[in-house]
Amino acid sequence: MDERELGFLQDPDVARQLGVLWGKSAAKAAGRVNLLMCHLLDTAAVAEQIWDRYLAPSTRTLLEEVAGGPGRGRRFFAWLCGIHDCGKATPAFQQMDEAGAQAVRQAGLTWMSTGQQRWRHDRAGGKLIRDVLSGAGWPEEQISWIWPLVAGHHGKFPPAGQLIEPVRARGHLHGKGPAWRRVQSAVVEVFTRELGFDGLKEVQPVQVPSRADQLHLSGLVVMADWIASDERHFPGVDDLRDVSLTASRERAGLAWEKLGLRGGWGMLGIPGDEAFGDRFGHGPRRSQELVMDAARRMAGPGLVIVEAPMGEGKTKTALMVAEILAARFGADGVFVGMPTQATSDPMFSQVRAWAAQVSPGLESQVALLHGKRRFNPEWQALLEDAGDCPDDIYGTVDEDALYGMSPSDDGEAPERRAPAEWFLGGKRGLLTPLVVGTIDQLLFAATRTKHVMLRMAGLAGKVVILDEVHAADVYMSRFLLEGLRWLGQARVPVVLLSATLPPAQRRALVDAYLAGAASREEPPALDLPTSGGYPNVTAVWLQEAEPHAILDDCASWRQDLPVRVEVRAEPSRAASEPEGGGTHADVAELLADRLRDGGCALVIRNTVDRAQDTYRALRARFGQADVFLLHGRLHAAHRADRTETVLARLGPSGKPRPRTIVVATQLAEQSFDVDADILITDLAPIDLLLQRIGRLHRHDGVPRPAPVGEPCVVITGFDPSGTRAPWILPASEAIYGRYLLLRTAALVCAADNRDWKIPGQVPELVAAVYGEKPVVPETWAQEERAAFAIWEEEQWARAKSAEKFLLTRFKEHENPTLEGLHYAETRGSDEIVQAIVRDGEPSVEVVIVHQDERGYTSWTGRRLGINGEAPPHLVDEVLGGTVRLPTKLAAAATSELQPLEGWRDHPWLRYSRTLTLDTHGRATLDRFMIRYDTDLGLVVDNPQ
Structure with a gap:
């Protein structure tokens, strides 16, 4: 970035100051300070890669509409991602590294010592961009949705009141005096012009995206930031003359190739009548044709509910419907949510086989996403073939450790048969183009948890398929309905599969999706009669603000x-x-x-x-x-x-x-x-x-x-x-x-x-039990009435107890922006969040080891190190002894059980609590005698 490029700046001191403002310290940028302007441009260049090689067509269309028409979306998206760290141009951040701070002070930017008071750069960025955009003449409705994306890029969207500096340091953390104001405006202006805009006014969008779209875009901002923060591919650049969008584009392109990132299937053609046979080796049944026909008739992305008996082929139907909806509405992948980890594993194999038929090589982009995937032989074999250590665990991403990758990628990388390693990191799994996992992944996306935007970014742009939805009880259903609201607002096609649904549950699912699509608290009115036949399909969507529906049924392929x-x-x-x-x-x-x-x-x-x-x-x-x-x-x-x-x-x-x-x-x-x-x-x-x-x-x-x-x-x-x-x-x-x-x-x-x-009587039987007749x-009537009163009260209480964890608080579904979304956030580990969405105490898994006078052995009797150290060839065997404890022992296990000393430096074992059994195969926990029997499994005897 030479003087000519900075020539529009009237104050030469500002140009000099831009050359010292740092974005990554030497410790976080491969031993050399990375200038703030370089990191902003690196992130923008990564965003261009995401646009060109990852985004779903539907997302690109959304950005074009927001930015003002064809040809404007890509550059606006790069600006939106790159501007995220503008809040680092403040004393609050610049004083955090002594070497960097000294250079900034020497350039004439000073601050008062503020002791231990801190002001986070993400929130500082929210205030800074709000002020700068206001000064540039942007309307408030556009500013109000942009600043939360900047203020929330570390995972939490604060309320506007939290953008204010601590009272005793007012002005000093943000930057007191005209010098700081000038350089902060210059950071935004120079970055904007480097992207090819004439000024901030040209950046101004013409539409305000929906709240769900804002959450989606926020997740993509985080994705771009995390990639651009990888010091292996973006080492520090400390001379402003070496900083340019051209240089950042070269770095971003090389990083993208090195990481092996890619999107899904791109733009599909609508599959014809022969496609079913091509995919699965046989023609469709009547019920499968029925559902595919409904998908072809939908005039917009919407919700498809398929009710059919066991063995009818609902999964194959859903995958074909996903192809149809993706082709028609620009989706670029699929998420298949199953009720359990055990049901996810065979579905993973089935989705990979289908993906290979959709597009050769696409099966390599399918990820398995649940806590036990390392025990799935197919998944582990794919990772080993790709040269990865078996399912690396990156751990939780925090604000100061965003760059964790596996140790080495030197040499020629083999052709990958598994998704790019980057997608396997903490909280990134749903960003993989095709995902099979538990329904919890969707339920998590409906919780007010940190980095929830990454989950939404992973679901938006896909077709979402959820199997066995009848298994969601009243508590889980609150999260399912909340997730459907956000997916409806984001225009994500959703396919729900069930053997059968009570009419009230079917209606609730439809209402939630349509309420989200209409961005309203209450769903639009829709006459939705109950289909008389079985199997059946219900398809709903919004067209010109009006709800539309298709209801159809047919006979099963096999006799009752x-x-x-x-x-x-x-x-x-x-x-x-x-x-x-x-x-x-x-x-x-x-x-x-x-x-x-x-x-x-x-x-x-x-x-x-x-x-x-x-x-x-x-x-x-x-x-x-x-x-x-x-x-x-x-x-x-x-x-x-x-x-x-x-x-x-x-x-x-x-x-x-x-x-x-x-x-x-x-x-x-x-x-x-x-x-x-x-x-x-x-x-x-x-x-x-x-x-x-x-x-x-x-x-x-x-x-x-x-x-x-x-x-x-x-x-x-x-x-x-x-x-x-x-x-x-x-x-x-x-x-x-x-x-x-x-x-x-x-x-x-x-x-x-x-x-x-x-299955002919299935709908009739279900309706009888769940109906009011x-x-x-x-x-039995008197006892039934008493039981109903208890059941109704419990249902209400359980539904109510879910509200404090839902992504949207009561009566806030019509809020236009993400501002304050994380006020009173849901905190906790993945175990705690899973307990939240499943309505239970946090479940605890432990790894069984045995101890004798010589030390520790695995559950198979193989000898471990003196402190439990497991050589690489025994790690999988040790983890094979993982078992879930009953809920009544969870609290005691959390407080009393820890990893073995020899596990604390191992990337997998260090997270595993140990249940150590004696030579008789027994242990005591919270007064309960526990033993593991080869035939019976874990046996818990009542306390004496």
């Missing part, structure tokens, strides 16, 4: 399956009988009869303790070879191995299968592709009960012994034998509440020894 319903009364006394007795022995006798000629059974219990007791009884009766136990208290390695075994034995097969009995908890409800000949299950609300029934006779062509040749579900866990309302297992009531269980029990008892037609016998 008559499922025999049997009630197996469980007397209340069974709950207190010894292990293996009572109801568990009764189940063993029942299965001995039904499986006398062989066959496969699935037993679903509502608690881990109950599943363990049932497993003991069945193992005693049938032997260990035929009986398997699956639940959430198995450690990671056991659970993965056992799940693989179960899927192999109970998967589709044209040959007779060995006798197999699987005892599982609720994790068998969702996306668990097993085929059982007979199902025994505890009573659960009707929608979850039907999900469990979906595992019965799931596949055609499976040979079945005569006693289990017809599908049958045996429902237990309650006792309806009296004249009054039934006794229901207390643990089940604690999980689901008595009200829905009573209404479900009424339908079950009415169907005892009769058939339910599945009487379904229980008159003798």
